[in-house]
Amino acid sequence: MRKKETLIFILFFALLLLALWWGFNLSRQPKPILSPSPTEEVFPKKISDFQTQIYMKKRTYDITYIPSLNEYAIVIYGIPFEPARKEAEQAFLEKLGLLSTQACGLRVTISTPPFVNPEESKQTYSLSFCGTSPAPNP
The missing domain is CATH 1.20.5 (Single alpha-helices involved in coiled-coils or other helix-helix interfaces)
Known part of the structure; x- marks a missing residue:
């Protein structure tokens, strides 16, 4: 027993x-090193039924992750465009904890509205440190 x-x-x-x-x-x-999908801690706010979540919202830019497209969208509201773009890209790298070479493996589109930057709004951009060519328009 x-x-x-x-x-x-x-x-x-x-x-x-x-x-x-x-x-x-x-x-x-x-924390994933190269995952395009953010963690819940980084993206706490649901915007719509499409599961778009705010990553970072500042006066000169917004950074958003769109899970259905597996893509980050950076919208520049600052004038002039290039300094605001550099600021947003740096914040993107810092918040995700990525090196620029790692970020180049993610889908990231940068744009600006025509009422803010009329000339730059005619195209979409990729991350500036990933190459000089603009991102293809959808």
Whole structure:
């Protein structure tokens, strides 16, 4: 009878350790290095049924992640365009914790409305440090 009780205790203890280990692993979500999908901590606000979530909203730019397109959209509201673009790109890198080479692997489109920057609004842009060519218009 003593063996049976010991075996049950060992089995119970092993299951308890397994449950604790599994629970801790579920609660830890490592920050992806090159994942285009943001974590819930970074994107706390749902905007619409399309699951578009605000990443960062400033006076001179907005950074938004659009899960349905698997893409980041940076909209520049600052004048002049280039300094505001550089500021937004730097904030994008810092908030995601990426190097510029890693960010170049993500889908990122930069644009500006015509009422803010009429000339620059005629096209969309990619990240400035990823190359000089503009992003293709949709």
